[in-house]
Amino acid sequence: MPNSIPATIPNDSIGIVSPETHHFAQAITLECGRTLPEFDLIYETYGELNNNKSNAILICHALSGDQHVAGYNSKEDKKPGWWNAYVGPGKPFDTNKFFIICANNLGGCKGSTGPMSINPDTGKPYGGDFPIVTVKDWVYSQALLADVLGIEKFVAVIGGSLGGMQALQWAIDYPERIAHSIVIAAAPKLSAQNIGFNEVARQAISSDPDFHNGHYYEYNVIPRRGIKLARMLGHITYLSDESMRAKFGRELREGKINFNFDTEFQVESYLRYQGESFVDKFDANTYLLMTKALDYFDPAKEHNDNLAEALSNAKARFLVVSFTSDWRFAPERSREIVKALLDTNKSVTYSEITANQGHDAFLIPNKDYQDVLYSYMQHVEDSVK
């Protein structure tokens, strides 16, 4: 909830925000067949819910994202939430108009029940025993949270990357509860190459001697090497060859080659830094779970691999957005979604944004992208009236 905005926080920011946690005293049965006897979801909200609760938007986060989408959690925060550029007063997802919610996904490490939480059966953290969670599970738990908040129907469910998959799954699983689905930089399912990269990241973590089958908390260690490698590798796939070339080229840290294995090229330094700084910010077990949810996502699977059929009951209108230089989930993957939607006669707007930042482009300010979101959200707003 916004408080007074200190001088250092920009005017277009939602300001200081705090998360809330809802404890679900009920059990939840997951797609894998296992049950959590009780669970928490931590979430942030921005803007005001109107009287008839018809202006709610759900934002779904991606692999390493969390509930902190916009604003600052304290005056000391150096950075705002991960989508601050697009969420706030007067921004495309306008907190003056909409009530915006984002929850940390089940299996997460930012406050929702996950591997770091205490397993009531053992009194110890779940660790490696936490069940595998899926996009469908997340959507289900988000729907339970909507029930708690009294929100019958979302104006829009929105997400980028793994978040976009949730936006798509929402349209399939709750056709009556979502008016618009905004699917950004996503894919209808991972390719073998995508799964391959995830598998290398998982192997890096699980082969780290400090992993202890996911029960490293009990040993007071972190599989630092593994999570660092996973993040370094991830980073390469989030950027484009072009953006890395523009950002680092072959620049040498000391202006010359030193013929040793220290960091010599700027890109090495950047990746090592990104890897190192992730270690203490993110939980390795959560990373494993998120990559599995990505690998498993394949809504067409139970419809004979026919995505159009999987989407046939959806009632939402769709905005699908891709970025030219995204090679993790390339524009062709978004076009697969668009084609399936058209094949089953859905309303879909598609925008392919020219951007050189690769997959990361969905998080970065970009005029064209902003214009597309503004324009579509105007359409959404009109549909609410």
Next chain:
Amino acid sequence: MPNSIPATIPNDSIGIVSPETHHFAQAITLECGRTLPEFDLIYETYGELNNNKSNAILICHALSGDQHVAGYNSKEDKKPGWWNAYVGPGKPFDTNKFFIICANNLGGCKGSTGPMSINPDTGKPYGGDFPIVTVKDWVYSQALLADVLGIEKFVAVIGGSLGGMQALQWAIDYPERIAHSIVIAAAPKLSAQNIGFNEVARQAISSDPDFHNGHYYEYNVIPRRGIKLARMLGHITYLSDESMRAKFGRELREGKINFNFDTEFQVESYLRYQGESFVDKFDANTYLLMTKALDYFDPAKEHNDNLAEALSNAKARFLVVSFTSDWRFAPERSREIVKALLDTNKSVTYSEITANQGHDAFLIPNKDYQDVLYSYMQHVEDSVK
């Protein structure tokens, strides 16, 4: 040298071949400034050197390649050398016509002096103390081997990937000693993305607790986890998204999702197998050195980043070959080489082969590729006459 061919070995194979080793009692000073007091080069040769020693071809190997290009080292060998499809009697690099040499590069792990060799100063393996070697060092050592064999000038120097970089460096460093340079699936220098992937592989190896700063031989261990991860990652970059899709799709090993971290998708199983089987075949220190040689390769650097100027003294004719689906060293990278050669008025033939196997395409039988090599080698043969 070919012997009799057993019944199980195909007729178009060079048959059973054995490597030879030349011990250089002389010191060699490397580009890094360090000196090896003496060194060995192991090499294989196929075909017969003619009387005026004018029919010699040098093949240079890539990252995980070695001197065993074609034929079989024993009747028990299940697989022939790494370029057997292109080297042999009647093949594009025709052993009935040419005398073909390939040496294991310095720093290698297949018999040439490298990290596993005894450091005469300490009586122990060099391990992590082996000096960083460069493409230029390899070319220099290959020229010393040519001297030993009495070969003044190569008809052609040929290589794919890191081997192609050697073929290019030969044209620069020894303009009088090479008539044709055949540069396949290479790049004039690595991009930041290429370096990034190499850095992840290096970090995987060097952060493995069994690495011991490269002195793991003394501990009777191998940094298995690290080298396995490096190879898994490498493999993804050698294949194309398209070929992985064709080869594995999203096929599940047991036909269903099991909601655990075992290998579920075929691509996971493939990558783990490739990683595991590499551990005992290749040395981790050599892997580190090879990736560094790749990162450092940049012949334009000492010519104000002007590749045309770097190539201006070359006297060879060039064949440059790329593959459409190669994203490690994409066709654009080969075209940079072609453009530089044209800018400095060299004779260059360029062929972009349609192939869906990614970077690996340079090793795989392909009619168009074969035709291009046949045709160019006919031209080479005519130039020898």
